[in-house]
Amino acid sequence: xxxxxxxxxxxxxxxxxxxxxxxxxxxxxxxxxxxxxxxxxxxxxxxxxxxxxxxxxxxxxxxxxxxxxxxxxxxxxxxxxxxxxxxxxxxxxxxxxxxxxxxxxxxxxxxxxxxxxxxxxxxxxxxxxxxxxxxxxxxxxxxxxxxxxxxxxxxxxxxxxxxxxxxxxxxxxxxxxxxxxxxxxxxxxxxxxxxxxxxxxxxxxxxxxxxxxxxxxxxxxxxxxxxxxxxxxxxxxxxxxxxxxxxxxxxxxxxxxxxxxxxxxxxxxxxxxxxxxxxxxxxxxxxxxxxxxxxxxxxxxxxxxxxxxxxxxxxxxxxxxxxxxxxxxxxxxxxx
Numbered sequence: 001x002x003x004x005x006x007x008x009x010x011x012x013x014x015x016x017x018x019x020x021x022x023x024x025x026x027x028x029x030x031x032x033x034x035x036x037x038x039x040x041x042x043x044x045x046x047x048x049x050x051x052x053x054x055x056x057x058x059x060x061x062x063x064x065x066x067x068x069x070x071x072x073x074x075x076x077x078x079x080x081x082x083x084x085x086x087x088x089x090x091x092x093x094x095x096x097x098x099x100x101x102x103x104x105x106x107x108x109x110x111x112x113x114x115x116x117x118x119x120x121x122x123x124x125x126x127x128x129x130x131x132x133x134x135x136x137x138x139x140x141x142x143x144x145x146x147x148x149x150x151x152x153x154x155x156x157x158x159x160x161x162x163x164x165x166x167x168x169x170x171x172x173x174x175x176x177x178x179x180x181x182x183x184x185x186x187x188x189x190x191x192x193x194x195x196x197x198x199x200x201x202x203x204x205x206x207x208x209x210x211x212x213x214x215x216x217x218x219x220x221x222x223x224x225x226x227x228x229x230x231x232x233x234x235x236x237x238x239x240x241x242x243x244x245x246x247x248x249x250x251x252x253x254x255x256x257x258x259x260x261x262x263x264x265x266x267x268x269x270x271x272x273x274x275x276x277x278x279x280x281x282x283x284x285x286x287x288x289x290x291x292x293x294x295x296x297x298x299x300x301x302x303x304x305x306x307x308x309x310x311x312x313x314x315x316x317x318x319x320x321x322x323x324x325x326x327x328x329x330x331x332x333x334x335x336x
Contacts, residue, residue, distance in 0.1 A: 002026040002093075002290060005066055007059050007083055008074030009033035009042035012098060012279070016072040017046060019276070019283025026287045030066045032056040059083060063090040070290055072096040072283060076204025077165050081107035084122065088114040094121040094290040096283050100169035100310065101303035103200035104336050105328065108307040112300055123286050123296035124303030126173040130281035133258055134174070136271035137244070137251050141260060142178055147246030152225035153178045154243040158235040162213040164190075164310060166205035168230055171240065172218075172306045173298075178244045181222035182305060185325045188216030188313035191232050198318045199336045208233055216313045228313075 004020050006013045009031045020028045028050045031042045039055040046053055056062040063071075063086065071087040073080055073095065081102050087095050088111075095115065101124050102108040115122040128134040142150060155171040162168075176183070190197060194212035202211040213230030220226060242253040249262035251269070258269045276284060285296060311333070312324045318334070 002069040002287060003029045004070045005030040005062055005068035006072050007032045009038040013074035015279040016074050016283055019280035023287060025291050028053060029068060030054045030056060030062050032059045032062045060086060068092060070094040070286060074098055078103045078200060078204050081111055084111045085114040088118040088120045092120055094286045096123045096286045098125045100165050100307055102307050103165055105307060105311045108304045112304050115300055121289050122300035123282060124298045125282060126170060126298045127278045128174055129297045131277050132271040132274045133256055137258060138177060141251060142244060147250055148248035150178060150224050150244060150246050152245050154227040156229040156241040157213060158231045159237050159239045160233050161208050162231050162233055163208055163211040164214050165202060165211060169306055171228060172309050174242050175218060175226040176305060179220045179224040179226055181220040181224055183309055183326050184219050184221045185323050186216055186218050186309055186312040187316040187321060187323050188214045189321045190214050190317045198314060198334045214313045218309060
């Protein structure tokens, strides 16, 4: 039976733990949070299913004493690096980390180095990869050529939580997912009022006022063009829109609805129903991979690629909205 520990016991951590509930392969052995109140709430929720569940405020102590096979990380955006590196160094076999992977490229680099050195499977929580609609469009429509070769992917992030790292990471990952290639270069401008945001200065993803949105362009190595339209905090919903445009048709997403348009004929896309979606499905996938082997749908390198694009957007804005080639030489980055 695989031993699972959750770092971050707030609602996102509860979603992580729900991916372990009822598993015949794994059990939840520990939770870790700096808040005793959150620890107590977490313990009360899962006491009946896992009566031996242990709670910690020190993740290193938890790693040492519980020796988990799998660790899930449900903490703020800027706190992931040390947790992933420490878990990998402790010999953990699998890590499910919330998005974004990191908020700096140097952090993302050392996270990738740590898991590759230890042989740890690292899955990044870009949850649309575990939602049936988004997977169906990728596997049954785009990959099977029903809209022809993809030409460009357009994404829009709107509303009061239009934040580059907190929610923009999902949009960038979606654009990359359907582009099907690595990015070659980017340019961008940030939301007005964030001219000095040259490196991450947010609060971990809580207060939208601490983090800008952006408008940017991503040029992929296979020739696909990506467009990221991040409105100011005053833009109207819906929150999330994506268009995947090919040579013979296109797909339009609006939230969790999508239409296929070919020859001016529009039809709703009806994906299969899944019993588990999103975060719990990602955790369940990781449990299976640790048990049987294989690669996650949301690879560590895909998460790293998203961070490279996000930092590329910041660099483009800092340099006067110019083209920034990827990967960015680390020596050129401003101090954090």
